[in-house]
Amino acid sequence: MRSSPVPGPFRRDLEDPRERHRRGSPGLRRVNLALFVAGLTTFMSLYCTQALLPALSASFRVSPTTSSLLVSLTTGTLALAVIPVSALSERFGRTRVMLVSSAIAAPLGLLIPLCPSFPALAAVRAVQGVALAGVPAVAMAYLADEVHPEALGGAMGRYIAGNTVGGLAGRLLPGFVTDLAGWRWGLAATALAVTLLTAAFWALLPRSRFFTPSRPGLGGLARHLADPGMRRLYVVGLVLMAMFVTVYNYLGYRLIASPFGLPESVVALVFLMYLAGTFSSPVAGSLADRIGRRRVLLGACALAACGLLLTLPDSLPAVGAGLLVMTTGFFAAHTVASGWVGRRATTAKAHASALYLFAYYLGSSVGGSAGGLAYEHGHWAATVVYGVALLAVALVAAVGVRVSAGGGRVRGPVGTTAAADRTGVMSITPPRQ
Known part of the structure; x- marks a missing residue:
């Protein structure tokens, strides 16, 4: 028997199972914690080789661009997999796909330190x-299904905050251990930590309450690609991630070389700047819920560009300050863009988020490697020019996400009519029967 809504001051302690998780509820706190841990496991695994690229270049005697394939190949195959995997989640459920994926990925991480050659490692x-x-x-898509729209921006921000902490840990832990015992032990320590966190994720993740199975197909993908606003948001994700991965891939090479000449363990500390994203992600998500997504997205892109320009001088304080500002802007922009995709989609939400992530990780893979060519041919100045050009593309794309002024009506997905207010939040009205 379903419980009745609980009135009065105890409303947040006893949730109505017919209602999505609201801000401050115990259910939302558990969802946030579970997906925070999921972000830790995923991004520790995804970027555990990034801080070690100079060491891996020296060990296997390969160029910076070749060494960066250890990041680009992983993000590239992830980009190719997200769309079919999202289709599986429409048929078999969100929680089942996430749990199985994490259970397969953890043992693979344990194999990485045992690889005898660069091709095997790749x-x-x-x-x-x-x-x-x-x-x-x-x-x-899980968050869009389970979390009330009033709290979705904040929940998305907290999930991305987990991504930032995972990205930070996945760079700091192997970086420090490598300085003491070599890169194999650095990657082994990371894999063991990921295995323990995966067990915690399995224990924490609440089951889906609002998921409805559907037959996988291409209709959802086609509908989202037919939406000009969605296409622009996908472009924003692609170029943002291309810029961000380029900066963090090749900054280590700059700091190890003259005039800085820093050791590996100190260079690894630059990834502490990820903590800026841990704070800016939930703030940007909540701010977008209140004052509008487009306004926050444009400001975040501009902030990232300013930070990148600050890294140009050969001054360690300037590089550190610029990296902090750039990272703050990047994670704020990513939070808003990804949350906007989930909010804009009314059906096939997994397909909508998968297309965003396909673009996002395609940017990491292709754009990150292209950034290596800029670094090898023009050093850091060319890398900054490349990054600022990508951010300019993001700004133009964000400006063009159409919002009808004054609450006008535009066509929404799947035959619905969407009324857009000045915040850029789309309210969906079903078509007349």
């Missing part, structure tokens, strides 16, 4: 990208 990293796809492909 092959395992490519397979690991496919295994990791289940969590990011489905997490945003």
Whole structure:
């Protein structure tokens, strides 16, 4: 028997199972914690080789661009996998796909330190990208299903905050251990930590309450690609991630070389700047809920560009300050863009988020490697020019996400009519029968 709504001051302690998780409820707190841990496991695994690229270049005697394939291959295969994996989640359920994905990815991480050659290491990293796809492909759709719209921006921000902490841990832990015992032990320590966190994720994740199975198909993908606003948001995700991965892939090479000459363990500390994203993600999500997504997205892109320009001088304080500002802007922009995709989609939400993530990780894979060519041919100045050009594309795309002024009506997806207010939040009205 379903429980009745509970009135009065105890409303938040006893949730109505017919209602999505609201801000401050125990259910939302558990969802936030579970997906925070999921972000930790996924992004520790995804970027555990990034801080070690100079060490891996030296160990295997490969160029920076070749070494960066250990990041690009993983994000590239993840990009290719997110759409089919999201289709599986429409048929078999969000929680099942996330749990199975995490259970496969963790053992693969334990194989990485045992690889005898660069090709073997690259092959395992490519397979690991496919295994990791289940969590990011489905997490945003899971949140859109289970969380009340009033709290969705904040919940998305907290999930992305977990991603930032995972990205930070996945760079700091192997970086410090590598300085003490070599890169194999650095990657082994990361894999063991991921295995323990995966067990915690399995214990914490609440089951879906509002998921409705559907037959996988291409209709959802086609509907989202037919929406000009969605296409622009996908472009924003692609170029943002291309810029961000480029900066963090090659900044280590700059800091190890003259005039900085920093050791590996100190260079690893630059990834502490990820903590800026841990704070800016939930703030940006909540701010977008209140004052409008487009306004926050444009400001965040501009902030990231300013930060990138600050890294140009050969001054460690300037590089640190610029990296902090750029990281703050990037994670704020990513939070708003990804949350906007989930809010804009009224059906096939997993397909909508999968297309965003496909673009996002395609940017990481292709755009990150292209950034290596900029670094090798023009050093850091060319890298900054490349990054600022990508952010300019993001700004133009964000400006063009159409919002009808004054609450006008535009066509929404799947035959609905969407009324857009000045905040850019789309309210959906079903078509007349």
